[in-house]
Amino acid sequence: MTTVLYPGSFDPIHLGHLDVVAQAVELFGTVVVATMHNPSKPSGAFTLDERLRMIDDAVAPLRAAGGEVRVASFAGLAIDAAREFEVDFIVKGLRTSGDFEVEQQMAHTNHAVSGVRTVYVPCRPDLSYISSRFIREIAHYGGDVAAMVPPNVVPFLQRTRPSA
Numbered sequence: 001m002t003t004v005l006y007p008g009s010f011d012p013i014h015l016g017h018l019d020v021v022a023q024a025v026e027l028f029g030t031v032v033v034a035t036m037h038n039p040s041k042p043s044g045a046f047t048l049d050e051r052l053r054m055i056d057d058a059v060a061p062l063r064a065a066g067g068e069v070r071v072a073s074f075a076g077l078a079i080d081a082a083r084e085f086e087v088d089f090i091v092k093g094l095r096t097s098g099d100f101e102v103e104q105q106m107a108h109t110n111h112a113v114s115g116v117r118t119v120y121v122p123c124r125p126d127l128s129y130i131s132s133r134f135i136r137e138i139a140h141y142g143g144d145v146a147a148m149v150p151p152n153v154v155p156f157l158q159r160t161r162p163s164a
């Protein structure tokens with residue numbers, strides 16, 4: 001059985017992320033979803049603990065269907081998380097060529113310094129427009145984000161509104 005690490009900001013987790021988790025379960029077996037800090041995105045909306053709670057609830061249906069999904073928060077490098085959770089490799093979702101540019105550089109860097117390899121999973125085309133950043137922006141101004149996030153995430157986003 002293969003175990004993979006799916007690291008990300010997940011600020012918050014959305015339906016595109018969940019689809020990558022589902023694909024990774026199907027393709028590899030066990031998936032460790034780890035929420036981490038992205039140093040290039042310092043202004044996160046949610047704490048790692050809040051993100052962890054959102055992820056945990058969001059993956060419940062996958063677990064109920066028999067999927068081996070573990071969740072964690074990790075302060076540090078993705079390669080250290082890969083070592084700690086004893087995974088075989090890292091999985092990343094790709095939406096666009098822009099994602100590819102960034103991910104390819106990270107994948108090569110992570111491999112160069114640790115030997116840990118990264119495998120890409122293509123995001124489902126109908127979900128590939130979704131981004132946590134735009135979800136946060138829309139929710140902040142009271143917009144409806146229900147089409148983009150799992151139901152358990154909606155109340156978390158409502159609490160980020162200025163009037164909430």
Ligand code: PNS
Pocket residue numbers: 007008009010036037038039040041076077078079105106107109110
């Ligand atoms: O969802 P994101 O923001 O695209 O995820 C990026 C993330 C958190 C996976 C990336 O920033 C990361 O790996 N952060 C941990 C720090 C690290 O390992 N840096 C070295 C990158 S080569």
